[in-house]
Amino acid sequence: EAQVTQNPRYLITVTGKKLTVTCSQNMNHEYMSWYRQDPGLGLRQIYYSMNVEVTDKGDVPEGYKVSRKEKRNFPLILESPSPNQTSLYFCASSPRQFQNIQYFGAGTRLSVL
Amino acid sequence: SQQGEEDPQALSIQEGENATMNCSYKTSINNLQWYRQNSGRGLVHLILIRSNEREKHSGRLRVTLDTSKKSSSLLITASRAADTASYFCATDGTSGSRLTFGEGTQLTVNP
Numbered sequence: 001e002a003q004v005t006q007n008p009r010y011l012i013t014v015t016g017k018k019l020t021v022t023c024s025q026n027m028n029h030e031y032m033s034w035y036r037q038d039p040g041l042g043l044r045q046i047y048y049s050m051n052v053e054v055t056d057k058g059d060v061p062e063g064y065k066v067s068r069k070e071k072r073n074f075p076l077i078l079e080s081p082s083p084n085q086t087s088l089y090f091c092a093s094s095p096r097q098f099q100n101i102q103y104f105g106a107g108t109r110l111s112v113l
Numbered sequence: 114s115q116q117g118e119e120d121p122q123a124l125s126i127q128e129g130e131n132a133t134m135n136c137s138y139k140t141s142i143n144n145l146q147w148y149r150q151n152s153g154r155g156l157v158h159l160i161l162i163r164s165n166e167r168e169k170h171s172g173r174l175r176v177t178l179d180t181s182k183k184s185s186s187l188l189i190t191a192s193r194a195a196d197t198a199s200y201f202c203a204t205d206g207t208s209g210s211r212l213t214f215g216e217g218t219q220l221t222v223n224p
Contacts, residue, residue, distance in 0.1 A: 004155075035214075042216035043156075043201070058211065090155055101146070102203075102212065104155035 002027045006091050006105035013081055014113050021076045021108050023091030031094045032074040033058070033102070034066065036087040043090070049074055081112040117145075117202040117215030125221040132189040134218040136202030137182075143205050145178055147187050150199045150217070159187075159200075194224045 004025045013019055025032065033048040035058075045058030049068040063085055065077040074093075078085060089108045094100040120135045136145070144163045148156040162169045162178045162185065169176045175188040189196055199217040 033211075040216070043214040045211055045213070048211060059213075088153070092156075101158040101161065102148075102156075104157070106155045107153065109153070 002103070004091055004093055004103050004105040006089075006108050008108060009106060010109050012111045012113065015082055016080050019078050019081060019110075021078075021089060021091075021110070023074045023076065023105060024072050025074075025091075025093040025103070026072065027093060027095075027103065028071065029093035029095050029103070030071070031096060031100075032068065033092045034064070034074070034076050035090045035092065036060065036085075037090060037107075038087050046076070046089075081110075083112050086110060086112050117204050117213060119200070119202060119215045119218040121218060122216070123219045123221070125223065126192060128192060128194055128222055128224050130192055130222075132192050132196070132220055132222070134187045134200050134220070136185045136187070136215055138185075138202075138204045139183065142180075145176075145185050146203045146212075147174075147176060147185075148201045148203060148214075150201065152198070156201060189220075192220075192222045194222050196220060197222050 007022045030051045034046040035043045037043050044060045046064050047066040049055045055066050091105040092102040094102045117136050117138045146161045147159045150156045160171050160176050162176050173190045178185045199219050201214050201217045203212050203214045205212045
């Protein structure tokens with residue numbers, strides 16, 4: 001089954017404790033992206049990747065890192081989480097960046113205390 | 114930056130009625146997409162309309178695009194309680210900008 005898998009689905013952590021949210025897709029998609037969703041602000045893009053070893057900042061990259069060492073994986077790293085990073089996070093992939101459907105993961109709800 | 118803006122922010126209707134949601138955007142686009150999100154879940158693609166198209170249908174969905182007004186509408190006919198969700202438009206600009214999402218319309222269909 002074609003899918004984008006995020007883990008974990010729920011995470012509660014404390015300020016400053018490094019964490020990684022994994023994202024994996026089995027559709028051989030070139031393009032992958034991370035979004036955060038907050039009430040009243042909609043979906044905002046954090047980082048995106050056009051292909052292996054090619055990543056770029058989205059609209060709200062501060063406090064986040066990503067890597068794309070393999071085509072299927074695109075982890076989101078919070079080196080020193082802060083309470084303002086409490087949010088619902090989504091990973092998405094698509095065959096190409098433009099004019100293509102994006103396939104979303106089920107989401108990761110993160111709380112930073 | 115958010116390019117698409119949905120209107121209304123929230124819509125409540127009775128089952129069987131039609132629901133219309135609107136999206137406005139600011140710059141020229143290659144295409145416009147509509148997505149649906151059930152509460153707390155990932156977005157699911159509904160329909161894509163290209164900038165040279167004016168109308169598109171998919172089942173009970175009808176999407177229109179007016180590039181002169183920089184706006185699109187999503188019509189759901191004969192709504193069902195299961196249509197209750199948030200609906201987002203997403204655009205990608207001709208300048209090569211990324212796909213950007215609006216803030217969504219929360220649709221509630223009452224049985």
